[in-house]
Amino acid sequence: MSDGLDPQVKRVLDGEAEFTTLPPPLRAQAAAARRVLDAVDRAPVQLSAGFEARVMAAVRDRAARRGPVRRAVAWLVAPREVRLVVRPWVTGALAAAAAVAIVVAWPAPDAPLAAVGSDSVAVRFVLHAPGARAVTVAGTFNQWDATVTPLVTSDGDLWVATLVLPRGEHQYAFVVDGAEWVPDPAAPTVDDGFGRRNSVLAVNGGRAL
Amino acid sequence: MRPAAVLTAVALAGAPLLGAQTDTRSRLEGRVPPAIVVVVDSIIADATAHALPTEALIQKALEGGAKGVAGDRIVAAVQQLSARLAAAAEAIAGAGAGRSAAAIEAGAFALTAGLQPDDVRTLAGAAPDAVIVLRVAGTLSAIGVPRGETVALVVSTAQREGGDLTTLPQAVEAAMTRGASPAQAARLAQGGAGDRGAQPHGPPPDRPTRPKPKRP
Amino acid sequence: MRQTDEQDREGPGDGAIVRAVLAGEVERYGVLVRRYRDRYARYASHLLGSVELAEDALQDAFVRAYERLSQCRDPDNFAGWFFLILRNRCFAERRRLARRSPLLEDLGATLPAPGRTDAALEHAELRRAVQQALLALTAEQREVFVLRHVEQLSYDEIAARTGQTVGALKMRMHRGYDRLRVLLKEHWR
Numbered sequence: 001m002s003d004g005l006d007p008q009v010k011r012v013l014d015g016e017a018e019f020t021t022l023p024p025p026l027r028a029q030a031a032a033a034r035r036v037l038d039a040v041d042r043a044p045v046q047l048s049a050g051f052e053a054r055v056m057a058a059v060r061d062r063a064a065r066r067g068p069v070r071r072a073v074a075w076l077v078a079p080r081e082v083r084l085v086v087r088p089w090v091t092g093a094l095a096a097a098a099a100v101a102i103v104v105a106w107p108a109p110d111a112p113l114a115a116v117g118s119d120s121v122a123v124r125f126v127l128h129a130p131g132a133r134a135v136t137v138a139g140t141f142n143q144w145d146a147t148v149t150p151l152v153t154s155d156g157d158l159w160v161a162t163l164v165l166p167r168g169e170h171q172y173a174f175v176v177d178g179a180e181w182v183p184d185p186a187a188p189t190v191d192d193g194f195g196r197r198n199s200v201l202a203v204n205g206g207r208a209l
Numbered sequence: 210m211r212p213a214a215v216l217t218a219v220a221l222a223g224a225p226l227l228g229a230q231t232d233t234r235s236r237l238e239g240r241v242p243p244a245i246v247v248v249v250d251s252i253i254a255d256a257t258a259h260a261l262p263t264e265a266l267i268q269k270a271l272e273g274g275a276k277g278v279a280g281d282r283i284v285a286a287v288q289q290l291s292a293r294l295a296a297a298a299e300a301i302a303g304a305g306a307g308r309s310a311a312a313i314e315a316g317a318f319a320l321t322a323g324l325q326p327d328d329v330r331t332l333a334g335a336a337p338d339a340v341i342v343l344r345v346a347g348t349l350s351a352i353g354v355p356r357g358e359t360v361a362l363v364v365s366t367a368q369r370e371g372g373d374l375t376t377l378p379q380a381v382e383a384a385m386t387r388g389a390s391p392a393q394a395a396r397l398a399q400g401g402a403g404d405r406g407a408q409p410h411g412p413p414p415d416r417p418t419r420p421k422p423k424r425p
Numbered sequence: 426m427r428q429t430d431e432q433d434r435e436g437p438g439d440g441a442i443v444r445a446v447l448a449g450e451v452e453r454y455g456v457l458v459r460r461y462r463d464r465y466a467r468y469a470s471h472l473l474g475s476v477e478l479a480e481d482a483l484q485d486a487f488v489r490a491y492e493r494l495s496q497c498r499d500p501d502n503f504a505g506w507f508f509l510i511l512r513n514r515c516f517a518e519r520r521r522l523a524r525r526s527p528l529l530e531d532l533g534a535t536l537p538a539p540g541r542t543d544a545a546l547e548h549a550e551l552r553r554a555v556q557q558a559l560l561a562l563t564a565e566q567r568e569v570f571v572l573r574h575v576e577q578l579s580y581d582e583i584a585a586r587t588g589q590t591v592g593a594l595k596m597r598m599h600r601g602y603d604r605l606r607v608l609l610k611e612h613w614r
Contacts, residue, residue, distance in 0.1 A: 004603045013602060014573075014580070014595065032613045036605065039551040040559075042575050045466040047480055055458050058488045063451045120449035140268045142452045143236075144275040149452070166449035168311070169318040169344060171272075181276060188351030188378075190322050193269065193286030194278045200322070200351050202344040209348045209378050235436045 009033060053150055063164040064122040121203050124162045125174075127151060127184070132176050135159040139172025139198075146175040165208075171198040236267055241274035241283060248284050252291055261294045262310035265317065293317040300326045304334035315343035322350035328360050336367035336374075345374045349395065352381060358395035365399055443500035446491075454494075457503060458487055464504075465511055471571040472515045473522075474560050482518055486511040508586055512568075519564040551612050558608040566601035569594050 009030045011017040022030055125137050135153075138146040141163060151159035151174075171190065174182045183189050184199035192198040202209040233253050237246045249270045253263045269290050273283035297316025302308050316329045316339075324332075324346060332346050333339040342363055349359045362381075366372035377398060384394035439457065446454045462483060469479035490497075490507050497506050559567055572583045580591045587594075606613055 005599075005606055007599075010599045010602055014598065033602065033606070036551070036555055036609055036612065037574055039548065039555045040574055041552060041556055042467075044463065045470045045476055045479065047462055047466050047476070047483070051462060051480060051484065052455060052458050055462075055484050055487045056452075056455050058484070059454055059491045060451060062488065062492055120451070138275060140265075140272075141450070142455065144268065144272040146275055148455055164449070164451040166451075169315060169347065171268075188322075188348055188353075190351050192272065192276075193289055194273060194276060194282055196276070198272075200318075200348065202318070202348050204341050204344050204375060209345060209375060232437055 005029065005033060013037065052148060056148065060162055060164060063120075064162050120164050120166050121208050122162055122164050123201065123203075123208055124160060125151065125172075125184070127159045127174050127182075128157060129159055129174075129176055129182075130157040132159065134177055136175045136178075137161060137163075137172055138175055138181075140168075140170050141165050141172070146178070165201070165203050167203045170201045170203065172201065173198055233263070233267060237270055237274070240271050242280045245270070245274075245280040245283055249287050252284075252287050256291050256294060259295065259298075260308075261291070261298060262314055265294065265314055266290055290317065290321070293320040296320060296326045297329055300329035301333045301339060304330045304332075304339070306333040306339040309340070312339045312343065315340045315347065319343045319347035319350065322347040324350050324356055324359065328356055331360055332363060335364045341374055342367055345377055348378045349381060352378060352385075353391035354381060354395045355392050358392045358399075362395045362399045438501060439503035440501035443494060443497060443503055447494060454491055457507075461504060461507060462487075465508065468571060468576060469511060469515055471559065471575055472564065472568060473518055478518060482511065482514045486514045489514070505586060509588075512587065516564055554609055554612055555605075558605050561608055562601050562604055566597050566604065569598045570601050573598060 005013075006026050006029060008017065008022055009026055012019055012022060012030050013033055019027065019030060019034075127135055129135055135151040136146050137149050137151060138144050142149050149161060149163065151161040153159045171192070172184070173196075174184065176182055181196060183197045187199040187201065189197040189199055233250050234246055237249060241249065249266070253266050256263050256266060266287050269287050270283055273286060278286075294313055294317045297320055298308060298313045301312050301316055306312065312333065316333065319329055319332070320326070328346070329343065332342045336342050346359050346363045349362065350356070354362070362377060363374065366374055366377060380398040381391065381394040384397050385391060389397060436456065439460075442453050442456050446457075465483060466476075466479055469482050470476045473479050473482060486507065490503075490510050493510075497503060499506065559570065562570065568587075569583060572578045572586070573580070578586070580594055583589070583594055584591045
């Protein structure tokens with residue numbers, strides 16, 4: 001084909017021969033080709049800011065969606081809601097700050113292809129935080145990254161996220177509007193070593209304690 | 210893929226890092242101040258040398274960085290946690306229980322939640338699975354149950370035939386929502402009454418009323 | 426696709442993370458997402474012709490990789506395994522787009538000739554023309570071109586990643602060169 005490049009030129013473009021090895025008549029052809037190749041856009045591509053959060057939301061959804069597994073302990077067959085209510089003796093000041101968290105726990109299945117192990121629990125974190133613009137949860141299960149685990153809201157008051165947590169002792173806190181670290185007021189807390197409190201959630205044998 | 214091709218592909222993907230030390234630093238870099246990375250790294254190396262699990266130490270440093278805490282406070286918190294891991298390990302060994310990473314971490318959790326090394330030793334020796342015992346005890350302590358009641362409740366449940374440790378935190382909280390103090394609630398649960406029938410002492414404090422949150 | 430220094434230092438190897446996720450630490454999958462999202466963004470956007478399509482393909486590929494994670498035979502080579510999942514997704518998308526607009530691959534037939542002679546403008550026009558011409562190559566030709574001349578992999582590396590032989594890759598590339606020369610006739614001097 002008369003429009004085809006000479007094979008020697010192609011080898012140069014492939015990086016398998018030097019330009020200087022080309023006979024002079026072919027050098028113009030190679031130079032023109034090289035010019036085109038140099039114009040290829042090699043700029044890195046920037047993905048949108050919420051990309052990772054969208055991926056992880058879909059991943060968590062997959063992890064949590066599988067059906068319940070039969071276990072020896074009868075009561076674990078169906079999803080179970082554990083209501084942790086603000087303790088009655090908590091003062092009004094704290095109660096004003098945003099209060100009830102409901103943890104819904106059900107056992108993770110052990111389907112052969114599932115990435116969720118048999119000792120994991122899907123836990124729904126819920127925070128009543130009216131007026132907040134953004135709520136995330138940060139803890140030992142996400143390397144304390146306050147940006148990667150957003151809660152979502154449909155009414156602006158109740159913020160929700162479902163995470164799958166493996167066995168172990170987890171500590172966490174909610175982060176409101178990117179700046180305010182709020183322990184879960186209805187969960188047990190421990191001193192975080194920095195003058196604040198962390199919420200704790202221990203997962204053992206496929207169950208949240 | 211042919212073996213040679215697999216090697217090429219692995220090399221392209223980046224060889225796994227060598228050594229736990231590089232691991233620690235790479236996880237902390239960019240998350241805590243550089244000077245602190247060095248210090249925390251040495252605390253962790255020390256813990257490793259004493260066969261202590263170190264993930265909780267890395268997490269504590271990451272937490273401090275995320276919360277914008279001053280470097281010296283991060284170091285202090287990591288050191289404190291390292292000491293708790295060591296104390297837990299010693300207590301567990303003293304009970305003759307298996308010194309697994311999970312047990313040591315659970316023991317350190319119990320110490321963080323307010324229990325003492327003697328409590329950890331007692332608890333670790335109470336049942337074959339020290340991990341669950343210590344996790345439940347730590348949770349109860351974090352709820353507010355005093356040391357004595359925590360140990361008594363957990364040990365008696367662990368040693369009772371058919372006793373289910375994992376139900377204890379909820380049983381205690383259920384009693385607390387009806388007005389019992391944490392200590393009272395623990396004693397109720399130990400009686401096996403759980404949330405059955407028993408009355409707290411004194412008038413119940415005012416409970417704030419609140420509409421049920423909407424299910425999302 | 427060259428490993429950056431930052432990625433080199435970034436924590437435990439892929440194998441450790443894959444095993445952790447399979448053991449139940451679902452949140453750690455985020456490390457793999459962060460690690461590879463940018464590396465393959467450029468490849469996907471060149472194959473598909475837009476960043477938006479690339480994002481969709483990447484998102485699908487990450488989720489699909491999670492769903493099938495237990496089938497990853499060599500967790501230390503998550504990157505190579507993930508690349509194949511992404512590649513399949515990109516090719517499937519290309520086929521879907523081609524069915525929708527069958528003339529897509531004839532797009533290059535009517536590329537405009539260069540106008541102004543101003544050097545910078547000329548370069549910008551050339552760049553645009555080249556991008557359009559690339560879209561007019563077949564998906565296979567475009568892929569080998571992108572991997573060789575954008576991602577700067579060797580033929581051996583491309584062969585390892587895609588499972589094709591070096592000979593087949595070169596043949597495709599050379600046909601691609603010829604096609605580009607036809608498409609970019611006006612710019613070829």
